[in-house]
Amino acid sequence: MNPVIKNSALFALMAMLILLTGIMQSWNSALLILNMGLVSAVMALGVNLQWGFAGLFNVGVMGFVALGGLATVLISMPPVPAAWAAGGPGVLLGLLLGAASIGVAIWAYPRLPRGRVRVLGMTVILVIGFIIFRRVFDPAVEAIEAVDPATSGYLGGLGLWVVLSWPVGGVLAAGAAWIIGKSALGLRSDYLAIATLGIAEIVIAVLKNEDWLSRGVKNVIGLPRPVPNEVDLQNDPAFVEQATSLGLDPMTASSLYVKLGYALMFTVVLLILLWLAQKALHSPWGRMMRAIRDNETAAEAMGKDVKGRHLQVFILGSAICGIAGAMMTTLDGQLTPGTYQPLRFTFLIWVMVIVGGSGNNLGAVLGGFLIWFLWVQVEPISALAMEVITAGMAEDSPVRGHLLESAAQLRLLTMGVVLLLVLRFSPRGLIPEK
Amino acid sequence: MEFLNAIVALSNYVLVPALAYGSQLALGALGVTLIYGILRFSNFAHGDTMAFGTMITILMTWWMQSVGIGLGPLPTALLALPFGIAGCAAMVLLTDRVVYRFYRAQKVKPVILVIVSMGVMFVMNGLVRFVIGPGDQRFADGERFIITALDFRMMTGLKEGLAIKTTQGITLVTAVIVVGVLFWFLTHTRTGKSMRAYSDNEDLALLSGINPERVVLVTWLIVAALATVAGTLYGLDKSFKPFTYFQLLLPIFASAIVGGLGSPLGAIAGGFVIAFSEVTITYAWKKVLVYLMPESLEPSGLVQLMSTDYKFAVSFVILLIVLLFRPTGLFRGKAV
Numbered sequence: 001m002n003p004v005i006k007n008s009a010l011f012a013l014m015a016m017l018i019l020l021t022g023i024m025q026s027w028n029s030a031l032l033i034l035n036m037g038l039v040s041a042v043m044a045l046g047v048n049l050q051w052g053f054a055g056l057f058n059v060g061v062m063g064f065v066a067l068g069g070l071a072t073v074l075i076s077m078p079p080v081p082a083a084w085a086a087g088g089p090g091v092l093l094g095l096l097l098g099a100a101s102i103g104v105a106i107w108a109y110p111r112l113p114r115g116r117v118r119v120l121g122m123t124v125i126l127v128i129g130f131i132i133f134r135r136v137f138d139p140a141v142e143a144i145e146a147v148d149p150a151t152s153g154y155l156g157g158l159g160l161w162v163v164l165s166w167p168v169g170g171v172l173a174a175g176a177a178w179i180i181g182k183s184a185l186g187l188r189s190d191y192l193a194i195a196t197l198g199i200a201e202i203v204i205a206v207l208k209n210e211d212w213l214s215r216g217v218k219n220v221i222g223l224p225r226p227v228p229n230e231v232d233l234q235n236d237p238a239f240v241e242q243a244t245s246l247g248l249d250p251m252t253a254s255s256l257y258v259k260l261g262y263a264l265m266f267t268v269v270l271l272i273l274l275w276l277a278q279k280a281l282h283s284p285w286g287r288m289m290r291a292i293r294d295n296e297t298a299a300e301a302m303g304k305d306v307k308g309r310h311l312q313v314f315i316l317g318s319a320i321c322g323i324a325g326a327m328m329t330t331l332d333g334q335l336t337p338g339t340y341q342p343l344r345f346t347f348l349i350w351v352m353v354i355v356g357g358s359g360n361n362l363g364a365v366l367g368g369f370l371i372w373f374l375w376v377q378v379e380p381i382s383a384l385a386m387e388v389i390t391a392g393m394a395e396d397s398p399v400r401g402h403l404l405e406s407a408a409q410l411r412l413l414t415m416g417v418v419l420l421l422v423l424r425f426s427p428r429g430l431i432p433e434k
Numbered sequence: 435m436e437f438l439n440a441i442v443a444l445s446n447y448v449l450v451p452a453l454a455y456g457s458q459l460a461l462g463a464l465g466v467t468l469i470y471g472i473l474r475f476s477n478f479a480h481g482d483t484m485a486f487g488t489m490i491t492i493l494m495t496w497w498m499q500s501v502g503i504g505l506g507p508l509p510t511a512l513l514a515l516p517f518g519i520a521g522c523a524a525m526v527l528l529t530d531r532v533v534y535r536f537y538r539a540q541k542v543k544p545v546i547l548v549i550v551s552m553g554v555m556f557v558m559n560g561l562v563r564f565v566i567g568p569g570d571q572r573f574a575d576g577e578r579f580i581i582t583a584l585d586f587r588m589m590t591g592l593k594e595g596l597a598i599k600t601t602q603g604i605t606l607v608t609a610v611i612v613v614g615v616l617f618w619f620l621t622h623t624r625t626g627k628s629m630r631a632y633s634d635n636e637d638l639a640l641l642s643g644i645n646p647e648r649v650v651l652v653t654w655l656i657v658a659a660l661a662t663v664a665g666t667l668y669g670l671d672k673s674f675k676p677f678t679y680f681q682l683l684l685p686i687f688a689s690a691i692v693g694g695l696g697s698p699l700g701a702i703a704g705g706f707v708i709a710f711s712e713v714t715i716t717y718a719w720k721k722v723l724v725y726l727m728p729e730s731l732e733p734s735g736l737v738q739l740m741s742t743d744y745k746f747a748v749s750f751v752i753l754l755i756v757l758l759f760r761p762t763g764l765f766r767g768k769a770v
Contacts, residue, residue: 055545057545057548061648081592130739160457172716183754183758184757185755187757189544189545189548190475190476190544190545190548191691191757191761193476193548194684194687194688194691194753195750195753195757197683197687198684198688198746198747198749198750198753198754199750201681201684201746201747201750202746202747202750205743205744205746207746208743209743209744210739224764225502236660245562292552341677342680343556343559347552347555347556350549351556352554354549364621404566405567406563406565409560409563409564409567410564411560412556412557412559412560412563413556413557413560413561413564414560415556415560416553416554416555416556416557416558416559416560417553417557418549418553419549419552419553419556420533420553420557423546423549424533424536424726427546
């Protein structure tokens, strides 16, 4: 079959699934799926860039997504002047000193003679640096966290337009990726996997514990939104009139309007990124990436800078994940570090890329939508299936109760089975690489 | 006296917990390292394999408790352990038959196998959550302490107490027995030797008539046993929660890599290195230092280098240091 027709058919099918959700469940949930599907598609694009283009095995997606979420807080929340006065300079100075001591250590490393002197010197530099850092940093943090801890207790953000946080999220993730890439990219693929897995956990640990930065597990709620509030719309007579003329009650209409607004913005971002990724794929750069992926030694022999290119694509892919993370936090309207789980934010994205077709941008986008749709819909479907299975059992049977109660857990099982089936019978995914 | 008190406090809060935790990590890392050595991929499903074996053990423990079978002062779970191992072995053999064998026959790249193991991870994680639920489960029974802090203080007359939990004692004893049996098996039996030969040089091993499928089968059986034992000991010592077991993946892999992937001895060493660094760096040293330092120098803060939530960071940093300066690990594992 002509691939163009096949791909269009697959995307049409995906659109049908979402439309069907709208007709059978509610338009609200259809738009919810669409919005998170768009975000997931962006994440999948990022992972596809790393894995599909360059064969880099990054299982730290969650960390980059969370950094994007942090960017949303740092950009859009209003600053807390009292906290800045209490400890702002102290925290900045502390961080600067910490960075400086690491810098000194890096500078000194090649200059010290090998052997015991070097080990001793490095230890002394790092230990003294750590002590100074804690001396300056700790009191400042304490002062900040004491400022009105129930409502703020953190430095706040810059109070800028929230959409600005999307590119900033990308930059933040790119910065983290640069540090990780510099230290871990030379490693073998499964070492890189473990390294990225660890980094992601550390990012989440920082978000959970550094209350001065992100309020930790107290969460930041009420982030500014790029679209109007539902309540404002409902109080706007012009909007209510328009809604009633379309035969909708103002409540539903306002919620749909807001979600459509998000969908529109996310679609624009996805299309831009998709266009860029397609351009990259079909450029000499993309061909070089794939050449490196398929045979590193040969590419190196042709004079390609394998390590440099790997670093480049690792940063780019991570930045896209950061953008998606900022978009997601904007959509949620809150940053809740406790909800970041690797199964949902790292491995699910991997399922999207593999199922969609690694190495193909359209495949990754399709996978993002499809897997997100399944992730949401498996729950009601399995609950329904369990109802049918247990229909013959006694009303009060404990087995029946357990099965009905645990139906929600079938989500992970289904994702695993989907991934294994695709890997086995269609290892190149739904839309394979050309 | 002051010095003795310091030592007791140190043992109570650092040495004993780290020894127990290190043994659990070592057992987990042994499983990872064996799969790496024989099947040649990093098994991301290992944490969930541990959870699966532990789940069967817990279910059997509950059943035994309900019909009144027990071990007196020892936890009933020890009696249920063989059933857990059997269940876990059945599960991993099934996954090998249904999933991994296909790819082994195709001789795919290791990274594909890693992705496949991601799928297995999802399935096992889902299964465990489906059967036993995502919440915390406690299944330890019997005597809680070998020696309580109060008894210790009465016995010795020291100010500090040393409490040793039964589970910590059992962990250490079991780990020693299991590791002893494993090393005896690997060095003294024909099957064990063939496993080592297969791990060292696959082609030569095949040439000398070693049956690869048999080696793989035995490996999975050993891995199932190791994973179940490690998981059950961890669950007894702390508590059982599917998500925690998934998260153990990081320290376990760190242990295996720090020791040198593919080297059983390295896995054990790595487990203790990771456990001791995690505990010492996240421990508040004030109590120990108060005994050791003259009064004028006593610390005012807790002297905790990092908050306990950063324990992942510790295993990770050690992992990174080892990878940068000695990529094959402490014990020269294989770097394929």
